[in-house]
Amino acid sequence: MVEINLENFSGIVTGGASGLGKAIVKKILEAGADVIIADINEQEAEKALKEFEEFKNKIEFIKTDVSKKDYVENLVKKTIEKFKKIDYLVNNAGILIPRLLVDPQGKEEITEEIFDKIVNINQKGCFLCAQAVAREMIKNKKGVIINVSSESGLEGSEGQSVYAATKAAIYSFTRSWAKELGKYNIRVVGVAPGVLEPTALRSFEYERALAYTRGITVEELRKSYEKLAIPLKRVGKLEEVANLVCFLISDLASYISGTTINISGGKTR
Numbered sequence: 001m002v003e004i005n006l007e008n009f010s011g012i013v014t015g016g017a018s019g020l021g022k023a024i025v026k027k028i029l030e031a032g033a034d035v036i037i038a039d040i041n042e043q044e045a046e047k048a049l050k051e052f053e054e055f056k057n058k059i060e061f062i063k064t065d066v067s068k069k070d071y072v073e074n075l076v077k078k079t080i081e082k083f084k085k086i087d088y089l090v091n092n093a094g095i096l097i098p099r100l101l102v103d104p105q106g107k108e109e110i111t112e113e114i115f116d117k118i119v120n121i122n123q124k125g126c127f128l129c130a131q132a133v134a135r136e137m138i139k140n141k142k143g144v145i146i147n148v149s150s151e152s153g154l155e156g157s158e159g160q161s162v163y164a165a166t167k168a169a170i171y172s173f174t175r176s177w178a179k180e181l182g183k184y185n186i187r188v189v190g191v192a193p194g195v196l197e198p199t200a201l202r203s204f205e206y207e208r209a210l211a212y213t214r215g216i217t218v219e220e221l222r223k224s225y226e227k228l229a230i231p232l233k234r235v236g237k238l239e240e241v242a243n244l245v246c247f248l249i250s251d252l253a254s255y256i257s258g259t260t261i262n263i264s265g266g267k268t269r
Contacts (some may be wrong), residue, residue: 004246005033009031010083011249012075014066014129017044017091019199022051023238025091027246029055035081038064040131051123066093066125076132085140088249089133092123092148094166098159108159108212113189115162118166122166127175134177138184145181147174149192151264159213165180167192171260187257189248194264196236210230233267 004026013028015021017039028035029052039045045061052059062078065071077088095118103109130145137143152160153167174190181188194233204218211221244263246255 002254004031004226004243004250006246006250009087009090009249010036010079011081011086011090012036012129012133013090013092013210014038014064014125016090017041017048017061018138020193020196020238020241021090021092022048023242024245025059026052027239027242028090028249029058031246031250033088033249034058034083035060035092036075036082037061038066040065068167069118069128072125072128074131076136077081077121077253080136080141086133086136086143088144088146090146090245090249091126091129091170092146093129093162094148096163096206098206099209100159100163100213100214101161103213110162110207111197118162119166122163122198123169126170130177134181134186137181137186143179143181143184143186145186145188146245146248147190147260149190149260151176151192151194151262151267153192159210174260175258186254189246189253189258190258191241191248192260192261192262192264193241194230194236194267196238196241196259201236226237229255230265230267234265236263236265 016025016037028104064075099110149170150167152164178188211218
């Protein structure tokens with residue numbers, strides 16, 4: 001079995017303090033790379049740093065709001081100061097607020113404020129981070145940008161149309177940026193997870209709102225995950241997505257660019 005070796009790699013994982021982002025950080029550290037956790041949540045980041053205490057010389061947290069250019073520029077500046085170079089970026093930061101396009105009851109309808117918040121973090125944040133990091137990668141004529149999308153970006157998602165639309169945009173970002181940056185030996189690859197094991201982000205409020213948009217109870221929503229058309233008959237593990245991300249960062253994936261890899265157990269709707 002070929003082991004993934006990321007020694008001498010350094011880079012950034014946005015939204016790396018919890019959930020899928022933290023699982024990716026863990027795998028990257030175990031593969032030997034240096035990691036910057038870029039996250040808005042200082043409390044979760046501190047927990048992550050304690051959890052990864054054995055890697056304390058290879059990891060650092062930089063508070064970052066990916067939707068704000070000054071935060072992103074500071075992130076890149078401090079990463080260069082710390083590790084001298086940026087070999088990879090994992091664009092993972094994102095939020096999901098379930099809402100309906102039109103709600104006859106007037107309870108859970110998309111507002112302009114919610115629309116802007118989701119787009120600013122999921123789509124604009126992906127752009128700002130990729131742009132700032134790519135400028136540094138071009139100097140070194142090498143780099144990998146991993147964009148975390150979602151299978152909902154192609155399939156759509158009831159009650160989550162704005163989220164799904166931002167993830168669809170990431171498919172296009174990935175293809176377009178790969179065409180622009182390939183000449184500089186920079187690869188851009190997307191990863192599109194399906195339904196994964198629960199994280200802190202799958203809060204009761206999230207489940208309540210999503211269940212409402214679909215006209216079912218929270219209990220019915222939870223049971224629905226068991227009935228999904230997943231040929232492998234289970235939801236995905238965070239570790240499985242993290243393994244894929246590590247592979248794509250590594251030189252083992254040196255000819256993979258401009259595509260988004262679906263990792264959903266064969267799920268269909």
